[in-house]
Amino acid sequence: MSISVPALMGQLLIGLINGSFYALLSLGLAVIFGLLNIINFAHGAQYMLGAFVAWFLLNQAGLGYWWALLLVPVVLAVVGIAIERLMLKHLYKLDHLYGLLLTFGLALVLEGLFTHKFGSAGLPYSIPEGLSGGYNLGFMFLPKYRAWVILASLAICLGTWFMIERTKLGSYLRAATENPSMVQAFGVNVPRMVTLTYGFGVGLAGLAGAFAAPIYQVSPQMGSSLIIVVFAVVVIGGMGSIMGSIVTGFGLGIIEGLTKYFYPEASSTVIFVIMAIVLMVRPQGLFGQR
Amino acid sequence: MRFRLLAAAAAMALAAGAAQAQISGNVVKLGILSDMSSLYADIGGPGSVLAAKMAVEDFEKAHHPKFKIEIVSGDHLNKPDVGSQIARKWYDEEGVDAIFDVPNSGVALAVSEVTREKKKAFIVSGAATSDLTGSKCSPNTVHMTYDTWMLANGTGKAIVKTGGDTWFFITADYAFGHALERDTTNAVKAAGGKVLGAVNVPLNTQDFSSFLLQAQASKAKIIGLANAGGDTINSIKQAAEFGIVKGGQNLAGLLVFLTDIHGIGLEKAQGLILTNTFYWDLNDQTRAWSKRYAAQLHGQYPTMSQAGVYAGVLHYLKAVQAIDSDDGTRVVAEMKKLPTDDPIFGKGSIREDGRAIHPAYLWEVKKPSESKGPWDYYKLRATIPADEAFRPLKDGGCPLVK
Numbered sequence: 001m002s003i004s005v006p007a008l009m010g011q012l013l014i015g016l017i018n019g020s021f022y023a024l025l026s027l028g029l030a031v032i033f034g035l036l037n038i039i040n041f042a043h044g045a046q047y048m049l050g051a052f053v054a055w056f057l058l059n060q061a062g063l064g065y066w067w068a069l070l071l072v073p074v075v076l077a078v079v080g081i082a083i084e085r086l087m088l089k090h091l092y093k094l095d096h097l098y099g100l101l102l103t104f105g106l107a108l109v110l111e112g113l114f115t116h117k118f119g120s121a122g123l124p125y126s127i128p129e130g131l132s133g134g135y136n137l138g139f140m141f142l143p144k145y146r147a148w149v150i151l152a153s154l155a156i157c158l159g160t161w162f163m164i165e166r167t168k169l170g171s172y173l174r175a176a177t178e179n180p181s182m183v184q185a186f187g188v189n190v191p192r193m194v195t196l197t198y199g200f201g202v203g204l205a206g207l208a209g210a211f212a213a214p215i216y217q218v219s220p221q222m223g224s225s226l227i228i229v230v231f232a233v234v235v236i237g238g239m240g241s242i243m244g245s246i247v248t249g250f251g252l253g254i255i256e257g258l259t260k261y262f263y264p265e266a267s268s269t270v271i272f273v274i275m276a277i278v279l280m281v282r283p284q285g286l287f288g289q290r
Numbered sequence: 291m292r293f294r295l296l297a298a299a300a301a302m303a304l305a306a307g308a309a310q311a312q313i314s315g316n317v318v319k320l321g322i323l324s325d326m327s328s329l330y331a332d333i334g335g336p337g338s339v340l341a342a343k344m345a346v347e348d349f350e351k352a353h354h355p356k357f358k359i360e361i362v363s364g365d366h367l368n369k370p371d372v373g374s375q376i377a378r379k380w381y382d383e384e385g386v387d388a389i390f391d392v393p394n395s396g397v398a399l400a401v402s403e404v405t406r407e408k409k410k411a412f413i414v415s416g417a418a419t420s421d422l423t424g425s426k427c428s429p430n431t432v433h434m435t436y437d438t439w440m441l442a443n444g445t446g447k448a449i450v451k452t453g454g455d456t457w458f459f460i461t462a463d464y465a466f467g468h469a470l471e472r473d474t475t476n477a478v479k480a481a482g483g484k485v486l487g488a489v490n491v492p493l494n495t496q497d498f499s500s501f502l503l504q505a506q507a508s509k510a511k512i513i514g515l516a517n518a519g520g521d522t523i524n525s526i527k528q529a530a531e532f533g534i535v536k537g538g539q540n541l542a543g544l545l546v547f548l549t550d551i552h553g554i555g556l557e558k559a560q561g562l563i564l565t566n567t568f569y570w571d572l573n574d575q576t577r578a579w580s581k582r583y584a585a586q587l588h589g590q591y592p593t594m595s596q597a598g599v600y601a602g603v604l605h606y607l608k609a610v611q612a613i614d615s616d617d618g619t620r621v622v623a624e625m626k627k628l629p630t631d632d633p634i635f636g637k638g639s640i641r642e643d644g645r646a647i648h649p650a651y652l653w654e655v656k657k658p659s660e661s662k663g664p665w666d667y668y669k670l671r672a673t674i675p676a677d678e679a680f681r682p683l684k685d686g687g688c689p690l691v692k
Contacts, residue, residue: 007507014499112327119590120331122523124555127531134533140503143531215531216496217523217553221328225496260500265463267500268492 019253044223050209080202238288435598444565
């Protein structure tokens with residue numbers, strides 16, 4: 001088949017944009033799953049909550065998109081802290097599967113409640129004034145909003161990576177997940193750090209939801225379609241590796257974009273094919289060490 | 291004398307046998323099988339169950355049946371195997387006599403086969419594929435409300451007539467999308483247009499940017515959205531984002547429901563042309579019915595699919611009462627004999643191939659300034675009379691039609 005270079009470049013750019021969503025979402029999950037070893041199946045529902053909180057802020061409090069970007073992560077972090085303090089902390093002594101069941105159940109409850117109240121068709125949320133319109137790049141029309149998402153996502157991902165891998169606070173966190181009792185003996189309040197880290201991860205999920213609201217449907221099911229893909233990204237990138245999730249997120253977005261051009265019917269399964277191959281060839285993931 | 295006594299006794303014995311309730315257990319059980327939790331839940335879902343309940347209430351008030359009526363509901367999760375499993379369990383173990391709604395053509399085709407096997411009744415309102423009254427027609431299946439042929443000829447023909455003569459399809463990759471693409475391609479070609487290309491997209495895709503880009507590259511004047519529900523909403527929202535309309539191309543929403551417009555917002559949906567057979571604001575009857583419905587579903591107004599469930603249940607119950615039997619094949623045959631009459635579609639009929647016939651309407655989505663409030667979204671552009679709205683009987687390839 002004839003490959004048109006402009007069309008292909010357009011698809012690659014789109015793939016990069018989608019990759020930035022995957023990276024942002026998998027970042028939060030990588031922090032929670034990769035570092036804390038909590039299997040947070042509620043991540044998709046928390047992403048959905050973020051989008052809904054953004055909608056609420058606009059429609060009930062008159063606070064627009066930029067306010068949402070600031071407030072949504074804070075609100076979701078508080079929600080995350082509440083979940084951790086009230087429910088998850090009781091399960092740490094048990095098998096990890098219990099955490100999975102709890103968060104999965106939580107996701108179902110949240111999605112069910114929201115579907116009951118809001119239906120499945122979703123709610124409209126507009127692109128903010130300053131970001132509407134786009135640039136005509138010749139080979140494609142790039143919406144300003146999507147360009148903004150790539151840049152913002154890159155900044156947040158690299159910022160988080162820096163904080164965890166290069167700062168003292170981050171080193172405490174990494175040490176605490178490897179050997180909690182030792183670190184606690186040194187006087188670091190490990191349980192509080194775990195709580196705050198979980199809250200941070202959930203805040204990141206909510207932020208991704210706020211980014212998604214103007215372009216994807218704000219619907220109760222928006223998280224359930226993404227959550228499995230995001231888990232695949234974290235597994236492929238390697239558990240415990242923040243950079244792994246970021247690189248894999250962007251990379252997978254591009255590969256998915258190419259698949260949509262050459263063989264669109266497979267675009268929703270290609271990520272899992274890759275995950276299966278990675279697990280067979282290098283089970284610790286592309287960047288993982290354990 | 292003895293002969294007369296004997297004859298009378300024989301007559302009474304025969305009569306007693308015939309008068310035994312031919313409605314199993316004197317209960318007519320209706321199964322509402324729909325998508326209760328995913329992308330089509332607003333099109334059918336709990337709204338369809340409500341519509342069925344309203345039909346049962348109205349039937350009991352007007353016709354005082356001797357039999358009791360029960361309703362059960364189920365979620366087919368958009369999977370044909372789950373849908374068939376539920377249908378089988380309902381028919382075999384729970385005494386369900388008829389299944390209604392089933393948005394999702396893949397599931398509907400599967401349930402139609404199960405119903406044929408079990409000789410029950412299947413009254414489809416939510417699914418679209420015209421194959422249900424075409425090559426896959428069945429003496430146990432009735433197709434209400436709409437189908438892909440009607441949509442293709444309503445919307446497709448109207449758009450080609452106004453100059454949209456080159457098309458590119460974004461198609462949901464399953465039975466419904468393919469049927470809609472096929473029927474619209476035929477309608478477009480018959481009206482003198484050309485199809486420049488198509489792309490198959492997995493059901494329930496969130497991001498259409500890549501496919502919209504391919505549509506843009508094709509330079510077709512019209513981008514036909516052969517999808518529904520959440521897929522259509524995402525396509526339209528993202529098309530606005532990518533400046534598709536500003537770039538000179540137009541979108542054709544081949545299957546759009548009222549709830550989709552509610553989810554997209556008039557800002558982005560204005561000007562969209564669509565074909566629906568029911569709209570709450572069409573006439574006094576539809577207005578009264580819809581207000582009753584909305585009051586019981588926290589203010590949400592009905593789609594044509596949910597309204598069609600009401601019409602289907604009502605007509606089914608009338609047929610059951612007329613022949614005093616819940617035998618699926620016989621009831622469906624009776625439904626084809628009795629003319630239909632309800633506040634949803636007005637007067638109509640059901641053809642030999644199972645197709646319900648009534649007028650269809652071409653609508654345009656209002657501009658935000660033209661709308662007086664939520665749910666006031668459509669203005670009427672044209673009425674397609676009943677004898678033109680649906681595929682001619684001889685063209686369907688249905689083996690039941692001689």
